Amino acid sequence: MPSKRFSFGMHIVCPVLIVLTVFPMLWAVQASFRTPHDIFEPKPWAVSPTMANYHVATTDFPIVRLLTNTLLMAAAVTAGQLVLAILAGYALVAFRFRAQRLVEGLIAISILIPQQSLIVSAYIMTARLGWVDTYIGLTLPLIAACGFAVLLLRRQVAAIPPSLFEAARMDGARNWEVLVRVVIPVVRPMIAAVTIVVFISNWNEYLWPLLITTEQTHSTIQVGLQLFQTQEGSQYGPMMAAATLATLPVLIVYLVNQRRVTAAVMRAGVR
Numbered sequence: 001m002p003s004k005r006f007s008f009g010m011h012i013v014c015p016v017l018i019v020l021t022v023f024p025m026l027w028a029v030q031a032s033f034r035t036p037h038d039i040f041e042p043k044p045w046a047v048s049p050t051m052a053n054y055h056v057a058t059t060d061f062p063i064v065r066l067l068t069n070t071l072l073m074a075a076a077v078t079a080g081q082l083v084l085a086i087l088a089g090y091a092l093v094a095f096r097f098r099a100q101r102l103v104e105g106l107i108a109i110s111i112l113i114p115q116q117s118l119i120v121s122a123y124i125m126t127a128r129l130g131w132v133d134t135y136i137g138l139t140l141p142l143i144a145a146c147g148f149a150v151l152l153l154r155r156q157v158a159a160i161p162p163s164l165f166e167a168a169r170m171d172g173a174r175n176w177e178v179l180v181r182v183v184i185p186v187v188r189p190m191i192a193a194v195t196i197v198v199f200i201s202n203w204n205e206y207l208w209p210l211l212i213t214t215e216q217t218h219s220t221i222q223v224g225l226q227l228f229q230t231q232e233g234s235q236y237g238p239m240m241a242a243a244t245l246a247t248l249p250v251l252i253v254y255l256v257n258q259r260r261v262t263a264a265v266m267r268a269g270v271r
Helices: 002-031 052-059 063-094 100-112 115-128 135-143 147-158 162-170 174-187 186-205 205-214 221-228 236-270
Strands: none
Touching: 002 236, 052 063, 052 236, 063 100, 063 147, 063 174, 063 186, 063 221, 063 236, 100 147, 115 135, 115 174, 115 205, 135 205, 147 162, 147 186, 162 174, 174 186, 186 236, 221 236
C-alpha cells in the first residue's frame, strides 16, 4: 500500500517539476517573438509575433562569431576532459600503485572545491604564460577540471569483469589495445553521458570567459549577451532571440546522444 501511495505522489510531483523546469525556456522562446511594446504583457504567448528580434540578433549582433567561439571552446574542453578521464579511469583500475587511494581522494576533493575559489590563481598563471585573450587560455584551464568525469568513468571501468582484461592480455593485447578494444566499447554509453554533462557545463560557462577574454574575437555567447544591455536600455527581444539560438547546439548534442545516455543510466541502476 505505501508503494502505491508513493507511486501516485510521484505521478503528481513529476509533471509539476517538469513544468517548472521547462517554463523558463518556453517563456524565453515565446518572448523572442514579441515586439518591444508586447515584451512585458502578462500573456503566455506573443500577441503580435514577429521575426524582427532574430533579424536584429543575427545582423546587428556578432552572434555567429560568438556561437563559433563557444562551440570551439565547449568541444575542445569536452574532448580534452574525455581523453584525460578515460586514460585516468583506466589507469586507476588497471594499475596498482602505492599512492592510488591518495590520488583517488585528491580527485574527489577537487570536485568539492568551488572552481570560483581557484579562479584568481588560474588567471594569474594564465596571464604570466601570455594566454590572456587566446583560445589556449580559454580552454586549457577548463580541461584540467575533469575530476567529475574521471570518477564517473573510473566507476564504469571498475564494473567491467576482470576476466575480460585477463582474456585480452592472454591474447597478447597491450595496455592501449585493451583500452581501445575492451574498455571504450563497454563504457561507451557512459562516455556519451559524460559528453553531454561536460559539454553543457562548459557551454554555459560564464565567469572564466568573462575574465580571460577582452575582445569579441575570443568571447563566448554567454558573455556576449550583455551587449544587448546599453545605456539606452536593454533589448530584451533580441536578447531572448540570441539566447534561444544559443540553446540549439546543446539540444542537438543531447538528441544525438539521448539513447546512449538512457542506456548508461539503466546500466548504472542495474549495478
